[in-house]
Amino acid sequence: MSTIWFKEYTLDYLEGLRNANMGAHIGIRFAEIGPDFLTAKMPVDKRTTQPFGILHGGASCVLSETLGSVSAWMTIDPEKYRAVGLDINANHIRAVTKGNVIGVCTPLHIGRRTQVWQTDITEEETGKRVAISRLTVAIIEQGTLSTQKETVIVSRES
Numbered sequence: 001m002s003t004i005w006f007k008e009y010t011l012d013y014l015e016g017l018r019n020a021n022m023g024a025h026i027g028i029r030f031a032e033i034g035p036d037f038l039t040a041k042m043p044v045d046k047r048t049t050q051p052f053g054i055l056h057g058g059a060s061c062v063l064s065e066t067l068g069s070v071s072a073w074m075t076i077d078p079e080k081y082r083a084v085g086l087d088i089n090a091n092h093i094r095a096v097t098k099g100n101v102i103g104v105c106t107p108l109h110i111g112r113r114t115q116v117w118q119t120d121i122t123e124e125e126t127g128k129r130v131a132i133s134r135l136t137v138a139i140i141e142q143g144t145l146s147t148q149k150e151t152v153i154v155s156r157e158s
Helices: 011-016 057-074
Strands: 029-033 038-043 081-092 100-110 114-123 129-141
Touching (some): 011 029, 038 057, 057 081, 057 100, 057 114
Antiparallel strands (some): 038 100, 081 129, 100 114, 114 129
């Protein structure tokens, strides 16, 4: 089966990318790698809700940016390029107070220098749409950012 990914990635490998970063902090877990999509699960709990007890819109954006950035990275040669977010927007459609949400990220455009990824976020229990988000990503050459990590550390310790 053909895929859009640069090489074959596993969920175990992607989970290793979560060490010591925002995704790990709020409990995002990668769930499925399809031929042209990536999914992740995020809890709706004290880490991801706002003061009124509903899923924080910023947490939905973090889920979307995590999925979109990792998806973009999976389509490029990681030895030569990096994927960095340029713009994100989200429409928050329905409140969620407990359980988990599932993000399904699919490409709208995969270009040489820019990519656009859409993430549809649904409530796990009901399947109802919670939010929809679009992320625009720039593809830059390795070393372009003066403060970037030299290498991506993959570890299952978190």
